[in-house]
Amino acid sequence: MKTGIVSYGAYIPIYRLKRDEIARAWDRGSMGGEKAVANYDEDSATMAVEAMIDCLRDSDRQSVDGLYFASTTPPYREKQSASLIALAADLRRQIFTADFTDSLRAGTVALRAALDAVKSGSGKRVMVAAADCRLGQPQSDSEQNFGDGAAALLIGDEGVACEIEGSYSHADDILDIWRTETDTFTKSWEDRFILSEGYVRNTREAISSIMEKYRLTPPDITRAVFYAPDQRRHSEMARAMGFDPKTQVQEPMFATVGNTGAAFALMMLVAALEESRAGDRILFANYGDGGDAFILRVTEEIEKIRERRGIKRHLASRSTLPNYEKYLRFRRLIPTEAQAREQANAFPPVAWREREQLISFHGSRCKRCGLTFHPMQRVCIYCGAKDEYEGVRLSDRQGTLYTYTVDNLALSSDPPTIVSKVHLQEDVEGGGENHKVGVYCLMTDRNPEKVKPDMPVEMTFRKMHDSGGMHTYYWKCRPPREP
């Protein structure tokens, strides 16, 4: 039985920052190109949700048996993120969830674990979602190099679009890049050492070992997809391993996205899959505290999962951050004046009690009159029926902006606040065209000057605030991420 990738998805935040802009701020050289920057209300968890929803676009969310979340920047040091991501993606409750963290290799470690879970029969379909939002020290090369993004791979043994034919792993211990408990920014030892003894040695070892193990030579590989810390090392590795950079090597997106950490290799793999055809053989390798490598073979099923935003369409849907200061504000790297208003409160009991409507973004559909509304109500707002409702997912419905305001008074890390009344589409059971589902929410990823009544919108999972030292999540609307 074939085991491998059943579906893929990806996410790249809408904002891009030109590296020249970072260089300008620090009076130093620019690496050129731009990097993807998570909005102020995004983190690795929200980006993972986006990638997963992209991946599950035409799948039954209930069919997922497990979720492995991979990131070096999970929102909490203690408290699982996969459980939150599963709830937001509306997966079922009886699944196995785990966070794979601390290593740049976390994405492929999770992939291998998912593969093993499916092979062992402990789950039919296991989701791997990798996302990272790493901070390079201001003024450092890392600051220019790092980007934000996410990828999701659904691993299973039915409808396999890309079989994983073989894998190889080794562990290595080296202090090349690290963060201690109190570090906000990544630290690294001197370049010559960490590259030659870290990245280069381990990646070569992983690639040559798997090629040897499966008796392959470079001409057998249609596409080589592998992690590299930067563009130069990526090109050097391609040459050293005997791959033709023009025809065989997956473009690593340094100029457009940047190094997205634990999600980076998986995002490149998604980009490769988008262009792949049945029969293609892919070499996939990752680095971080050792090496992972996989041999993949694309099947005819790949044609059935083309409807994804993936890498290509997310790349094309972009908005330029006007300046470096805005990036600093998004990442809260500048202390700002406390505003003379009460902080929003975070109440764990409220968030927990209302998790179905706040995180899974269910509305209640009245079983008597059939109409749906949000937030969920025990007494129907249309017909008055009491306690006769069922939760229905609203997060994947398209909508229009019924009315809005551009509020300069409301607290925000990225003012102004666009407060929106959205009309989401209703399905046939709920009245179809004759009825809408009203949702009152904020708008994100928007240009305030382009917001107009009746414009199309879609929903996106975001962070509302961090007050009380807790992350509070909910859904916002945004202009559709279509180029």
Added chain:
Amino acid sequence: METIKDKVAIIGMGCCKFGENWDKSADDMIIDAVYEAYEDAGLTREDIQAAWVGTAFSGIGGISIAAPLKLDRIPITRVENFCATGMETIRNASYAIACGAYNIVLCVGFEKLKDTGLAGLPAGYTHPVLGINVTAPGRWAMGATRYFQAYGIEPQEGRKTLAQISVKSHYNGARHPKAHLRREITIEQVLNAPLIAWPLGLFDCCGNTDGAAAAILTRADMAKSFRNDYVLIKGIGLAIGPGLGKEDASYDYIHLPETEAAAQQAYEQAGITDPRKELDILELHDCFTISELMTLEAIGICPKGKAKEDIDAGTFTLTGELPVNADGGLKSFGHPVGASGLRECYEVYKQIQGKAELPERQLKDVRLGLSHNQGGHPGSLLPIITILGQAG
């Protein structure tokens, strides 16, 4: 169901100077307003048999007025209904008088906002997720956005109409000695002012103000023993709904159904069938200019979608067909939450009596007036409407 019409009379009112009263405490303002009302009615503290106090943020319990006023061992109740708190005191007190429980009662509304250090209203309890990032101007601005869209009004054109409301109110407020903001402004100033919540700018929003106002009520059949020019309560309407306009996809954001219902209640009690013809003065709760516009339609003064024509034509100016907010409204007085509903009655009361202080402010032949107080925003509104009429 009996009507409240002609059962209750207002025989005294008081209103302190509204403003940033840094040198006055809430107690000081309560004393200023209530002692003016005592004097106006020719009464003293000992005559008060029961009292109602309205404050949203500045105190709790009946003791909040009993302490400064030294009211002693009488029933006092604090009421609260968002920004409609002030008029809620009159509504509750009126029914107590009408049922014969008391002969003379006191209504006090006050708010001390400027000690909070906040530019807007205190937030109070909000849902930690759904209730954040919302402001009062933002909520009303969403009504303006949709109103313009629904009636095909270009936003910049719509803003000009709203600006006229503000210019009119500032003109009136400049002539009221107790107003907070007493200066005339121009359309250009309104349009060029900083945006608060698009499409509302600074001058579309009322100020944050300290203030207190008071009323003394008695039975209509006893009123003559206090004064000849007492003012009668002709009708009171209060209509509160589930406030689910944010959730309900059928709510259109251009109508104020609760206000329509409150007006209907008040008109029925007062026997008013043609409000535009029968009413001589309107005090509308103009927390934002768009609120005044939408309320004009909700209470049946203008047909739906037509308020703009009347506003542009100057119908509601001091010398127009039907003056609105002749004292300057919330725009000039600001909005000390608990006090506003009583201040909105104070202007109609004084105009009916012909005692509008400055002669240039005094309207001619005011017999019947409407005072409107409200809390909330389009989709979730708590409007109270009181119709006041001349004695006899």
